[in-house]
Amino acid sequence: MKTLKFIGYLLTLPVILLLWWWVATSGEPNFFVPTPAKLAETFVNTWISERLFTDVLPSVTRLALGVLAAIVLGIALGLAVGLNRTLRALTEPVFEFFRALPPPVLVPVLMLLVGINDGMKIAVIISGCIWPVLLNTIEGVRSIDPVQNETSRSYGISGFNQIRYQILPAATPTIMAGVRQCLSIGLILMVISEMFASSSGLGFSIVQFQRSFAVPEMWSGIVVLGLIGVALSFIFQWCERRVLRWYHGLKEVEHAV
Amino acid sequence: MKKKARGIPTWVLGVIGIIVFLGLWELTPVVGLVKAQYLPPASEVLLTLANDLGLTAFWVAVGQTMLAWFLGLAIAAVSGLVLGLVIGMSPFLRRFTNSTIEFLRPIPSVALIPIAVLLFGMKLESSLLLIVFACFWQVLIQVLYGVADVDNVAMQTARSYGFSYLQRVRDVVFPTLLPYLMTGIRLGASVALILAITAELLIGTPGLGKEIVLAQSGGAIAGMYALILAAGFLGVAINGVTRLVQKRVLSWHASVRGEVIV
Numbered sequence: 193m194k195t196l197k198f199i200g201y202l203l204t205l206p207v208i209l210l211l212w213w214w215v216a217t218s219g220e221p222n223f224f225v226p227t228p229a230k231l232a233e234t235f236v237n238t239w240i241s242e243r244l245f246t247d248v249l250p251s252v253t254r255l256a257l258g259v260l261a262a263i264v265l266g267i268a269l270g271l272a273v274g275l276n277r278t279l280r281a282l283t284e285p286v287f288e289f290f291r292a293l294p295p296p297v298l299v300p301v302l303m304l305l306v307g308i309n310d311g312m313k314i315a316v317i318i319s320g321c322i323w324p325v326l327l328n329t330i331e332g333v334r335s336i337d338p339v340q341n342e343t344s345r346s347y348g349i350s351g352f353n354q355i356r357y358q359i360l361p362a363a364t365p366t367i368m369a370g371v372r373q374c375l376s377i378g379l380i381l382m383v384i385s386e387m388f389a390s391s392s393g394l395g396f397s398i399v400q401f402q403r404s405f406a407v408p409e410m411w412s413g414i415v416v417l418g419l420i421g422v423a424l425s426f427i428f429q430w431c432e433r434r435v436l437r438w439y440h441g442l443k444e445v446e447h448a449v
Numbered sequence: 450m451k452k453k454a455r456g457i458p459t460w461v462l463g464v465i466g467i468i469v470f471l472g473l474w475e476l477t478p479v480v481g482l483v484k485a486q487y488l489p490p491a492s493e494v495l496l497t498l499a500n501d502l503g504l505t506a507f508w509v510a511v512g513q514t515m516l517a518w519f520l521g522l523a524i525a526a527v528s529g530l531v532l533g534l535v536i537g538m539s540p541f542l543r544r545f546t547n548s549t550i551e552f553l554r555p556i557p558s559v560a561l562i563p564i565a566v567l568l569f570g571m572k573l574e575s576s577l578l579l580i581v582f583a584c585f586w587q588v589l590i591q592v593l594y595g596v597a598d599v600d601n602v603a604m605q606t607a608r609s610y611g612f613s614y615l616q617r618v619r620d621v622v623f624p625t626l627l628p629y630l631m632t633g634i635r636l637g638a639s640v641a642l643i644l645a646i647t648a649e650l651l652i653g654t655p656g657l658g659k660e661i662v663l664a665q666s667g668g669a670i671a672g673m674y675a676l677i678l679a680a681g682f683l684g685v686a687i688n689g690v691t692r693l694v695q696k697r698v699l700s701w702h703a704s705v706r707g708e709v710i711v
Contacts, residue, residue: 199578201544224567244606281462286470290640292684294646297658297677300665304487335634376557380647387651395559402563414560421555 235412258317270329295320328370332363482629498675514656521580533592558583584637595629
């Protein structure tokens with residue numbers, strides 16, 4: 193009974209929306225909106241084919257490489273800057289500017305500096321995604337409880353061990369918030385860099401479909417992007433639950449008190 | 450070295466940091482690390498920007514970007530707030546819509562670019578479609594969190610005193626909700642700028658982004674960098690203003706809560 197109720201809540205609204213879409217489009221054909229059946233058919237024909245390997249996989253690989261590099265670089269730089277008060281004060285205004293700079297404007301810049309290739313697209317993703325991770329790491333390191341640092345010092349924990357076992361864990365909740373922002377920016381930049389200058393990839397294909405008025409194909413491409421977005425958010429939530437299990441547990445205990 | 454650094458106030462170090470950054474930028478093309486035609490020296494770009502500040506066309510572009518930003522954010526904030534309240538106040542609706550919201554929310558709004566082009570072309574509405582779609586979820590999710598955070602006892606007290614639905618929303622839910630709403634709007638404000646610029650870059654709706662593309666394709670590289678700097682300053686200004694507004698609202702809120710708890 194309980195699972196039935198759960199499934200009911202899970203599926204009722206999506207089913208209603210699908211039915212509404214089906215009824216609304218099944219009358220006279222609408223140029224802009226395909227019927228659900230037509231879209232599903234186009235989706236399978238368009239994407240479950242060699243396109244999966246020529247367009248989707250390269251895009252997703254670039255996204256993964258860019259985002260991972262941004263996270264690693266952001267955390268490493270953030271630790272270096274966050275642990276040094278002078279460095280922090282020196283870099284803060286410049287970093288704040290780069291965080292506030294809307295990342296899409298970097299696409300034309302990197303087109304000039306790097307040229308139009310895979311490296312440029314990955315560079316765009318890294319240069320847009322690194323700021324939330326970097327600044328959140330700095331903030332996370334800065335706001336560590338001083339008692340923790342002093343405890344580490346009095347136990348003689350320093351250097352790598354202190355970073356690995358005290359500073360990184362204490363900063364992780366803040367870092368994860370940055371990683372979440374970094375993922376959505378990365379997805380945007382992946383699409384934009386391909387729409388701007390490319391002859392392959394998801395973003396390019398979707399614009400190509402739109403320019404040739406292949407409307408059902410265009411919608412199916414949007415569905416692919418949506419699925420990637422949903423998949424990313426699930427992966428992130430799974431990682432966050434694993435990495436921050438201790439943190440959520442701690443919060444629960446604190447709330448219970 | 451460290452002792453000396455303590456004596457220097459933070460803002461001086463910040464200014465030094467900016468000067469060092471500009472100096473490095475100035476040197477990079479001079480030394481020949483990057484061709485000057487791809488990355489003009491900082492002085493040239495700053496001069497171009499200063500020149501831009503005197504041009505009407507520049508301010509028109511800024512105004513167009515800000516108009517799309519403001520309208521998009523306002524529509525998203527109002528609709529997110531109203532829908533969030535209606536959904537959040539009813540446990541049934543919350544569970545009923547949960548799966549749909551969680552599925553629609555991660556869809557990147559840039560995926561809607563082709564639809565915007567087909568429906569509206571190079572008009573303001575294209576920008577608005579992207580901005581509203583992106584910001585709406587930010588606001589809605591925060592409002593839902595906020596409504597869920599409302600104290601149960603306060604809610605039941607209000608109910609037993611015969612508060613109407615609207616009174617409950619105004620006097621019980623809204624005060625708890627306000628900091629969450631402000632967070633949503635602050636997040637939405639920077640996302641809205643990103644998408645306003647994106648729409649201008651890719652679709653060609655009028656504004657700063659379109660000017661950047663025009664400058665790039667016209668070979669006015671210093672002009673392009675100047676406009677990019679301008680977009681960055683716009684972002685800094687938006688961050689500053691929203692942070693200020695949020696701080697005001699939150700300080701009022703925190704002080705009130707503080708008194709109640711003590």
